[in-house]
Amino acid sequence: MSPFSKLLFLILMVFVSSAIASDDERVSELVSLQSRSKSGLIRLNDQSLARFLTAVKTPRPYSILLFFDAAQLHDKPELRLTELRNEFSIVSSSFLANNNPPNTNKLFFCDIEFKESQLSFSQFGVNALPHIRLIGPNMGLKDSESMDQGDFSRLADSMAEFVESKTNLSVGPIHRPPLFSRNQLVLLTVFILLWIPFLLKKLLAGQTILHDPKVWLAGSVFVYFFSVSGAMHNIIRKMPMFLVDRNDPSKLVFFYQGSGMQLGAEGFAVGFLYTVVGLLLAFMTHGLVRVSNVSVQRVVMIFALLVSFLAVKRVVYLDNWKTGYGIHGFWPSSWN
Numbered sequence: 001m002s003p004f005s006k007l008l009f010l011i012l013m014v015f016v017s018s019a020i021a022s023d024d025e026r027v028s029e030l031v032s033l034q035s036r037s038k039s040g041l042i043r044l045n046d047q048s049l050a051r052f053l054t055a056v057k058t059p060r061p062y063s064i065l066l067f068f069d070a071a072q073l074h075d076k077p078e079l080r081l082t083e084l085r086n087e088f089s090i091v092s093s094s095f096l097a098n099n100n101p102p103n104t105n106k107l108f109f110c111d112i113e114f115k116e117s118q119l120s121f122s123q124f125g126v127n128a129l130p131h132i133r134l135i136g137p138n139m140g141l142k143d144s145e146s147m148d149q150g151d152f153s154r155l156a157d158s159m160a161e162f163v164e165s166k167t168n169l170s171v172g173p174i175h176r177p178p179l180f181s182r183n184q185l186v187l188l189t190v191f192i193l194l195w196i197p198f199l200l201k202k203l204l205a206g207q208t209i210l211h212d213p214k215v216w217l218a219g220s221v222f223v224y225f226f227s228v229s230g231a232m233h234n235i236i237r238k239m240p241m242f243l244v245d246r247n248d249p250s251k252l253v254f255f256y257q258g259s260g261m262q263l264g265a266e267g268f269a270v271g272f273l274y275t276v277v278g279l280l281l282a283f284m285t286h287g288l289v290r291v292s293n294v295s296v297q298r299v300v301m302i303f304a305l306l307v308s309f310l311a312v313k314r315v316v317y318l319d320n321w322k323t324g325y326g327i328h329g330f331w332p333s334s335w336n
Helices: 003-035 046-054 081-098 118-124 149-166 182-205 213-228 231-237 264-286 294-323
Strands: 042-044 063-069 107-113 131-135
Touching: 003 042, 003 046, 042 046, 046 118, 063 081, 081 107, 081 149, 131 149, 213 231, 213 264, 231 264, 264 294
Parallel strands: 042 107, 063 107
Antiparallel strands: 063 131
16 A cells, blocks of 8 residues: 555544544533433524534434424413423433433434524424424434424324334333322322211211212213213323414314314314203103193203204214215105
């Protein structure tokens, strides 16, 4: 090998080693920032975002999942930024809890705030929140992948699925913080133990609300409404009551057209119509029959049937609008 070739080889080796060292330094710095947060979430700004993304040549040795936040919009409940950021933190802590290095060094969960990082918002082209974006090892700012607005309804679960579908990494089970702390559980247990003797005394004397028929009636109506309104589906799927209109962020969407998702508001609306019909039928079969005046019975029954018909018609219309499936009535063949 000639001296000139040796010199070129040495220069190339120095360049490669410096690049590797630079990448390693950035990974170490990200790990250090990650360890300072309880959930592993890293707060970035315009300067740090440039250091870890735009100033690093592709392919980078890591991906960054970025949550765009704006403190001045936290008071708008329809955006749910505070809740979504908490869910984002849960996904971050679950990823760290379920994985070990080197996998934990391949993906970093970060967030940026609008007032601190207006330039970054402009570079990414973000003009509406909530917004989550994945910047992979070979991606720039413009070609990074954003999470669909409709996927935010399932919170942490949908965020984890987005990560797993776009990377070769597994988030693993979602670990949520306990509902009550240890001290709260101790106080609750002491309170229950102190309250048990008084409860037994009331039960034996028949003086509790459980002995009131009106309470059982109200409970039955609640169970019926809970069953027909899809409330259990909303709880399991963590469905929002409404969404923000993509075309006009100042408007809210209470009814989602399409069979893939059901919002809480539309379930409650249909459940209310079902409950009205059920209560009217219960009144006619158990209350109206006790009225001695036949004319009153007929007027009330006609009114109840008319309201029930309109309610069921509205439910059929909403089902057709949402799913595209039609429901048709058929007359008995002997009537033709």
